Amino acid sequence: MDKKDIYLYVKSIKGISSITLGKIIEEVGSIEEILKLNEKDIYNLKNISLNIKENLVKYIRCLNLDEIKEELDNNSIRYICIEDEEYPKNLKNIYNPPLLLFYKGDLSIINNNLNIAMVGSRKPTSYGIYCAEHISYELSEKNINIISGIAFGIDSCCHRGCMRGKGKTIAVLASPLDNVRPSNNRIVANEILEDGGLILSEYNLGVPVTRGNFPQRNRIISGLSDGVVVVEAAEKSGALITADLALDQGKNVFAIPGNINSKMSRGCHKIIKEGAKLIENIEDILNEYEKFDFINKTSIKDDIKDLSNESLKVIHTIKEKGILQINEICDNTGMEIKIVNSIINELLLKDLVIEMNNKMYSVN
Incomplete structure (x- = not known):
């Protein structure tokens, strides 16, 4: 039996949460050893409730894995x-990581790109x-994945904004994958999969959806991410729970400021006062991730083959140094401003660079 099949088998026993299973594995040594336990061994397990021990005794030998x-x-x-x-690297290091994940779509996108969670x-x-x-669209255009919880409101807007760009979006459910909640967002879930994205959950088919599932889901949203953006939130909000979890996990937390008279801005203003980074544009986010390569390699490879050496030098300079103004490009390339201006205009027409605020340029 494959290791992941043993996890599936044991996690299918009623009452076996990730925390409970983690305790048992720590005591017996490995997931494989659980299947070797006899009734006496099970009742001798430490820090496990009697109800769970009884379920283990009752079901450990009679579940139908093939079914x-x-x-x-x-x-x-x-x-x-x-x-x-293939398990998501970011998720392994959080407190109480899900020991088993169920998913539809392309799991590889998580480990291959920068992942930013957006909630609200x-x-x-x-x-x-x-x-x-x-x-979400502008981050996606930088080939950055957007993670959210597929709820009504901000979550759905972030998923859809991402799908308009080059990145992929990841939806984390608080329910089994055959029971998307809210049910009206099944359309969004299908759109995510058609776009090459990913939906995932720690809950197997048939697991009931309870209120406690949602804060548990939030630890996965923040855990998968390299940082969390709170877009808009009331003072008491699930989005702020995600932000707190991100801080506990050592992730960057960003917040978009809003109208001081709006209740929906109070949560963002609260965490800004507590140290979240105020953002006005995506550059405020990208500056925290200089080690990542935001260039869309697939599209660039096809488009740069006919460029001059000077144009290639400009592209590689912007790629290496980050977002630059014309004079900074000149300083780094040793080229005259007249030539750089001409090259930038060519690259803008080819959509290989984009112009941002204050005449700054970034690789598209």
Whole structure:
């Protein structure tokens, strides 16, 4: 039996959460050793409730793994355990990581790109909707993935904004993958998959959806990410729980300021006062991730083959140094401003660079 199948088997026993399973593995040594436990061994387990011990005794030998796997396969759902090489690297290092993940879509996008989580109110203002769609789209154009919780409001706006760009979007559910909540957002879930994105959950088919699932889901949203952007949130909001979790996990937290008279701005202003980075544009985010390469390699490779050596030098300079003004490009390349201006105009026409605020340029 594959290791991930053992995780699936044991996690299918009623009451076995990731925390509980982690405790048992720590005591017995490995996931494989659990299947070797007899009734006496199970009742001797430490720090495990009697109810869970009884469930282990009752079901440890009688679950039908083939039936469990067939049901997942019939729903086009795949699964991965924490010991698999493909398991998301960022998620392994958080407190209480999900030991088993169920997913649809392309899992590889998580480990191949920068991942920014964007969260916010389910009842956003028109300003919040604009910020969510605009920021997520611009980050996506930099080939950055956007992670959110596929809820109404800001979450859905962030997913859709990302799908307009070059990046991929990742939706983390608080429910099994065959039971998207809210149900109206099944359309968004399908759009994400059609766009080459990913939806995932730690909950197997048939697991009931409770209020406690949502804060548990938030630890995965922040855990997968390299940073969290709070777009718009009330003073008491699930989005702020995600931000707090991100801080606990050592992630960057960003917040978009809003109208001081709006209730939906109070959460963002609160965490800005507490140290979250105020952002006005994507440059405020990108500056924190200089080690990442934001260039879209696939599109550039096709488009630069006919460029002159001078144009290539300008592109590589911007790529290496980050967002630059014309005079900074001249300083770094040793080229005259007249030549650089001409090259920049050519690159803008080819969509190989983009012009930002204050006549600054970045690789597209």
